[in-house]
Amino acid sequence: MKVAPSILSADFGNLQRDVEAICAAGCDYVHVDVMDGHFVPNLTIGPVVVSAIAACATKPLDIHLMVENNTFFVDLFAPLKPEYISFHIEEEKHPHRLIQKIRSLGIKPAIVLNPHTPPEAIEYLLADLDMVLLMSVNPGFGGQSFIESVVPKAKKLSAMRDEINPKCLIEVDGGVSDKNVKLLKEVGVDIVVAGSYVFNHENKKTAIESLKI
Ligand SMILES: O=C(CO)[C@H](O)[C@H](O)COP(=O)(O)O
Ligand SMILES: [Co+2]
Numbered sequence: 001m002k003v004a005p006s007i008l009s010a011d012f013g014n015l016q017r018d019v020e021a022i023c024a025a026g027c028d029y030v031h032v033d034v035m036d037g038h039f040v041p042n043l044t045i046g047p048v049v050v051s052a053i054a055a056c057a058t059k060p061l062d063i064h065l066m067v068e069n070n071t072f073f074v075d076l077f078a079p080l081k082p083e084y085i086s087f088h089i090e091e092e093k094h095p096h097r098l099i100q101k102i103r104s105l106g107i108k109p110a111i112v113l114n115p116h117t118p119p120e121a122i123e124y125l126l127a128d129l130d131m132v133l134l135m136s137v138n139p140g141f142g143g144q145s146f147i148e149s150v151v152p153k154a155k156k157l158s159a160m161r162d163e164i165n166p167k168c169l170i171e172v173d174g175g176v177s178d179k180n181v182k183l184l185k186e187v188g189v190d191i192v193v194a195g196s197y198v199f200n201h202e203n204k205k206t207a208i209e210s211l212k213i
Pocket of ligand 1: 174
């Protein structure tokens, strides 16, 4: 299992310290939650702060857009050369076009599904994706409880992925801890995002290692 700690739970007064700490503790990606106050009822960070994160991160960025105008934000963040940019299928009229655009910028495209969105919603996009991100909380806030229905959903998506595009990774985001990571591993999940679990743990290295099963 690969691990992408979400900097949403970092201490923003000590952002450089916390980004360096998770990278030194062995994370695989730095998960960056971008919220615009419209698609979700919360507002986080823009390109000024994300470029400061990119400057001190020694691991690739995994940018999770929770915004209304995806194309605008892709253009804002592309110069930072993240590994992935993911956007919500619920907020995009032309997802295939946006996948092509993200790839043309040299970034791996990913799509996010909210808890209620079935995997079939992206069946005809799967061949063109590098990753699918399944939300296991309602997007907008860290520290929420894990929604169990993501487990059978990930199992269904994993079967679709094996048939259509075995290289496409499955990521799960929200309420992940050492208590549920095994269930996710068993149904074919490749990457977990963990914010509060990693940042509230007394030892970030121990927390990250407990998820790398
Ligand atoms: O996208 C997100 C919220 O919309 C965050 O990545 C997610 O909530 C991680 O935080 P936690 O592990 O505390 O649930
Ligand atoms: Co996220």
